[in-house]
Amino acid sequence: MLGLSKKDFIFLVVVFLLTISAPILLNPFPEGSAMAQFNAGYPDLMQRIAIYAIFAVGFNILFGLTGYLSFGHAAFLGVGSYSAMWMFKLLSMNIIPGILLSVAISGLFALLIGFISLRRSGIYFSILTLAFAQMSFNLAYSVLTPLTNGETGLQLTLQDPRIFDAANTTGSLPDTNLFGLAMNSTAKVEFMGRLFQFNIGYYVCGLISVLMFYIALRIFRSPFGMMLRAVKSNQQRLNYTGLNARPYTLAAFVISGMYAGLAGGLMASMDPLVGAERMQWTASGEVVLMTILGGAGTMLGPVLGAGFIKYFENIFSKINEGVLHSWFSALPHAIQDPLVWIVARFTGEGWHLTLGLLFMLVVIFLPGGLIEGGQRIGRLLSRRKRPGGDDPEHHPKPAPHVAE
Numbered sequence: 352m353l354g355l356s357k358k359d360f361i362f363l364v365v366v367f368l369l370t371i372s373a374p375i376l377l378n379p380f381p382e383g384s385a386m387a388q389f390n391a392g393y394p395d396l397m398q399r400i401a402i403y404a405i406f407a408v409g410f411n412i413l414f415g416l417t418g419y420l421s422f423g424h425a426a427f428l429g430v431g432s433y434s435a436m437w438m439f440k441l442l443s444m445n446i447i448p449g450i451l452l453s454v455a456i457s458g459l460f461a462l463l464i465g466f467i468s469l470r471r472s473g474i475y476f477s478i479l480t481l482a483f484a485q486m487s488f489n490l491a492y493s494v495l496t497p498l499t500n501g502e503t504g505l506q507l508t509l510q511d512p513r514i515f516d517a518a519n520t521t522g523s524l525p526d527t528n529l530f531g532l533a534m535n536s537t538a539k540v541e542f543m544g545r546l547f548q549f550n551i552g553y554y555v556c557g558l559i560s561v562l563m564f565y566i567a568l569r570i571f572r573s574p575f576g577m578m579l580r581a582v583k584s585n586q587q588r589l590n591y592t593g594l595n596a597r598p599y600t601l602a603a604f605v606i607s608g609m610y611a612g613l614a615g616g617l618m619a620s621m622d623p624l625v626g627a628e629r630m631q632w633t634a635s636g637e638v639v640l641m642t643i644l645g646g647a648g649t650m651l652g653p654v655l656g657a658g659f660i661k662y663f664e665n666i667f668s669k670i671n672e673g674v675l676h677s678w679f680s681a682l683p684h685a686i687q688d689p690l691v692w693i694v695a696r697f698t699g700e701g702w703h704l705t706l707g708l709l710f711m712l713v714v715i716f717l718p719g720g721l722i723e724g725g726q727r728i729g730r731l732l733s734r735r736k737r738p739g740g741d742d743p744e745h746h747p748k749p750a751p752h753v754a755e
Contacts, residue, residue: 353565354569355568355569355572356572359568359572362568362650363561363564363565363568366561366564366651366654367561370401370557370558370560370561371554371557371558373392373397373400373553373557374392374397374547374548374549374550374553375392375547376392377390377391377392377396377397378390378391378392378545378546378547380545381543381544381545382541382544382545382546383544384544385677385678388666388669388670388674389666391662391665391666392547392548393548394535394537394548394550394552394553395665396661396662396665397550397553397556397557398550398552398553398556398617398621399661399665400657400658400661400662401553401556401557401559401560401617402556402560402614402617402618402621403614403637403638403641403657403660403661404560404564404653404654404657404658405556405559405560405563405610405613405614405617406424406428406610406611406614406638406641406657407638407641407642407645407653407654407656407657408560408563408564408567408610408650408653408654409563409567409606409607409608409609409610409611409613409614410424410607410610410611410638410639410641410642410653411567411642411647411648411649411650411652411653412567412570412579412603412606412607412610413603413604413606413607414639414642414647415642415647415648415649415652415653416570416571416576416579416580416582416583416603416648417579417582417583417599417600417603418582418583419469419472419476419600419603419604420476420477420639421468421476421477421480421604421607421635422477422478422480422481422484422632422635422636422639423464423468423479423480423481423482423483423484423485423487423632423635424480424484424607424608424611424635424638425484425488425611425629425630425631425632425633425634425635425638426460426464426483426484426487426488426630426635427457427460427461427608427609427611427612427615428611428612428614428615428618428629428630428634429487429488429491429615429625429627429629429630429634430453430456430457430460430487430612430615430630431453431454431456431457431611431612431613431614431615431616431618431619432453432615432616432618432619432625432629433491433498433499433505433615433619433625434449434452434453434455434456434457434612434615434616435449435450435452435453435615435616435619435620435625436449436505436506436507436619436623436625437452437498437505438452439507439511439513439527439619439623440505440507440508440511440512440513441511441512441513441514442513442514442515443513443514443515443516444513444516444525444526444527444528445515445527445528445529445530446527446528446529446534446555446616446617446620447529447530449527449616449619449620450613450616450617450620452616453612453613453615453616453619454609454612454613454616455612456612457608457609457611457612457613457615458605458608458609458612460608460612461604461605461607461608461609461611461612462601462605462608464480464483464604464608465600465601465604465605465608466601467479467483468480468483468604469597469600469601469604472586480635481632481635484630484631484632484635485632487630488627488630488631488632491627491630492627499625499627501627502626502627503626504624504625504626504627505624505625505626506623506624506625507524507525507623508524509522509524513525527620527621527623529551529555532551533551534551534552534555534620534621535550535551535552536550536551536552537549537550537551538550552620552621555617555620556617556621559613559617563610563613564650564654567610567650568650570606571650575599575602578594578596578599579599579600579603581596582596582599582600611638615629637660640656640660640706640710641653641656641657641659641660642656643656643710643713643714643720644656644659644660644709644710644713644720644721645657645659645720645721645722646719646720646721646722646723647720649719649720649722651722652720652721652722655720655721655722656720656721659721660706663702663705663706664702667697667698667699667702667705668698668699668700668702669699670698670699671695671698671699672691672692672695672699675691675694675695675698676691679691
C-alpha cells in the first residue's frame, strides 16, 4: 500500500499516530505539579521538533545513505526561511506559496553548491560545504542587507504590499495562515488536571513531516537509494564498474537541500522573523548531532535525535538554581548548596555540557545511536524470554531494518 511493504506501511501508520497524538503524549504530568516543567506538549516546542525532524531526515538522505558529511546545510535552512518571508511580504500570508518557493530556491541553491562541492569527497567536501555556508551567512548578515535586513532580521511590516490579501484595516500585523486557519491558533483542553494544547501550526508541521518521512522512506527503499548505499560502501569500486556516481550524489544533495529549505520555510511560517543566525555553522552542526545521536542511516533515528536535542534545549535550559533548591529542599544546607552548585553546571545555561556528555557516551558506547540502544534492549529482553537462551552460533544476528 502506498508503494510500501506491509512492514513499512505499519511503521508509517505508527509514526502518523504518534504525530497526531503528540500533544497528549508529551504532557504526561498534571499542571501545577513539581514534574509539570518536564511536559513538552506546548506548541512552540512541538513545532520545532516537527520542523527539525524534517531537517534531520533530509540530512540523513545525504549523510546516512551516501556517507557525505555536509557542514553547510544551515545555508539551505536560511535560504528557505528568507524565501518564505519574502512571499509573506509581497504576495500573501498564506503559507503555501512561501513553502513552495522555499523548496524551489533552496533546491536551486543546493544544485549550485553541490555541483562544486561534490568534485571532492571526504573531509574536503565537508570543508567546502562549511565554506559555502559561512559565505552565505556573511552575505546575509552584511552584504545583502536590502534582501535580508542584516543583523536586525527580515520581518513583516504594515507597509508590505501582500497583493493577494485583502487590505489590512486592523492596524496590527497579520498572522500566517493556511487558507484562513491561523498558525498561532490553539485550542486548550483541560482534562484530569492536565492542560492539552492543540495547535494548528503544529499539526501543519507534523503532517508535512509525516509526508516527508514517507518520501524519505520511499527513497530508502528505491533502486536510487540502493545506489546511494553503494556509493557509501565503496565509491571507488562502483566507479570501476563503469557507473558514474556523481549524478546520484548530486541528486541526493539537492533533495537533502530541499528538505532543509522546507524546514526553513516552515520556521518562517510559524515565526515570521528571519535572521542570519539560522545560517551559522552551529545550526549545521546541530543537524549533524541530531542525525548521529539518533542513528545515521536509519529512518527513525534522525527524528529521535531531533526530538531529544530540542527537548533538552527547551526543558533542561529552564532548570535554574531556584528550581534545584526546591528539588533538594529536604536536604541540609551543608549538602544542598554544594549539590545544587554541581547540578546547576549541567542545567540552565550549562545544558550544552549535559548534551556534550550524552553525545560522547552515545558515540563511544552506541555508535549506531539511540536506535542501536533500543535494538540492544529489545535483543536483551527477547533473550531473557527465550528459555534456552540465545545461541549466536545457530541464531546469527539478523540484518538491521532501515526503518527501525
